[in-house]
Amino acid sequence: MKVLVVGGGAREHAIVDALLCGGAEVYCFMPMVNPGIKKAAKGYAIGKLDDNASVVELATKNDIKLAVIGPEAPLEAGMADELEKAGIGCVGPTRELAQLETSKGFTRNLLRKYNIDASPKFRIFDKNNIGGAEAFLNELGRYVVKPDGLTGGKGVKVLGEHLQTKGEALAYCSKVLETHKSVIVEEKLEGEEFSLQTLTDGNSFLHFPPVQDHKRAFENDTGANTGGMGSYSDANLLLPFLTEGDVEAAKKTTEQVSAAIKQELGSYKGVIYGGFIKTSSGIKLIEYNARFGDPEAMNVLPLLKTNFVEICKAVVEGKLSGVSAEFDNKATVCKYVVPQGYPENPKAGKITVPTDTKALIYYASVDEKDGGIWTTNSRGVAFVGMGDTIGEAEQIAEDAASKVTGAVYHRRDIGTKELVQKRVEHIRQITGGNDA
Ligand code: AMP
Ligand code: GLY
Secondary structure (H helix, E strand, O other): OEEEOOOOOOHHHHHHHHHHOOEEEEEEEEOOOOHHHHHHHHHHEEOOOOOOOHHHHHHOOOOOOOOEEOOHHHHHHHHHHHHHHHOOOOEOOOOOOOOHHHHHHHHHHHHOOOOOOOOOOOEEEOOOHHHHHHHHHHHOEEEEEEEEEOOOOOEEEOOOOEOHHHHHHHHHHHHHHHOOOEEEEEEEEOOOEEEEEEEOOOOOEEOOOOEEEOOOOEEHEEEEEOOEEEEOOOOOOOOOOOHHHHHHHHHHHHHHHHHHHHHHHHHEEEEEEEEEEEEEEEEEEEEOOOOOOHHHHHHHHHHOOOHHHHHHHHHHHOOOOHOOOOOOOOOOEEEEEOOOOOOOOOOOOEEEOOOOOEEEEEEEEEEOOOOOOEEEEOOEEEEEEEEEHHHHHHHHHHHHHHOOEEOOOOOOOOHHHHHHHHHHHHHHHHHOOOOO
């Protein structure tokens, strides 16, 4: 079966590998040549991620009937709509349904309308009611300010981190309204975040194991926010700070949201990836994304024992209820190697990538030129270790990441016992130990 993958990062490299594993002949549309995908794919084209016409052309020219969209940009550009019009089934929602990610206001309102109890206190302000923002900030005391729209993960400002005073918060609200139709002010939640990625055909659900990402650039969660420096999952398909009940609560929220959006706009076919947080008052929703996470896709796709091509087919055909997914009971740790200076001032340079490693290697933003691999201005290469314990997986990922030569860095602490234990302690503190 021929399958088209849209996107050229490490997430898409992992998607391509999973499809190949399922016996597909893979074609890829990507913004630059990903050396891993180039090697694995039968064919590829280079272009902008919102160039729907070129993607439809690549698919029709090669008689492809199934596509998987990796990143959010093509979803927002309505690529799924165009592919479907051309008779190509798409794992990835239409532009309207992708509002689950592209409009945080849409999603908060959806949860409110359908009484899905997973949001923090929030209010949405526009130019007409912004006068009420100060009183709401006073009421909340601790708050977060978010633009209502895609910002590449960089638009959210949190009190105590990016905002120190109410004045700064109000100024940021006004600044957001210069470029966005609305701004969301919400209660700041305290706890541990985790990602739950779910594939759905609009009726049935395939939940992947939960994963924890690390957004900060440097060890001990310091430095700027990034696209994600690495992530881990556990062999029991939970996380060390989560109970089965916690994961069930997150699954239930996603299933309710899928039912709600179906009522509003129709069946959602693709990935619903919830950013959840475990707090002293239960599992809350930070945001939804309409795609797999990057790096979280690299943790869960290699664990899949069920044929991923069959799963994708079932999603587009509305037959996911007939698929029961199985996962390897292995822990995974993913570590991203990134250019020095990333994310603020990345410096591209030549690197060497180890081949004598037990880790899985997923290329992200790199160029293959002059007989070598060069970093660009974003994350470079991801290494995934798999093992019976998080510690074992960490050693494999760390060993590979530390062998990369060139002007790069990675977070050595991701997946280490010390850091994982800190998360567990944090939850123990905020739940007062009542968390079995
Ligand atoms: P988002 O783009 O909505 O995922 O937000 C980016 C990051 O901001 C999240 O991963 C959280 O660390 C933080 N964040 C967003 N909303 C909240 C909230 N209500 N409380 C605490 N932290 C938040
Ligand atoms: N892991 C962050 C993201 O994919 O948005």
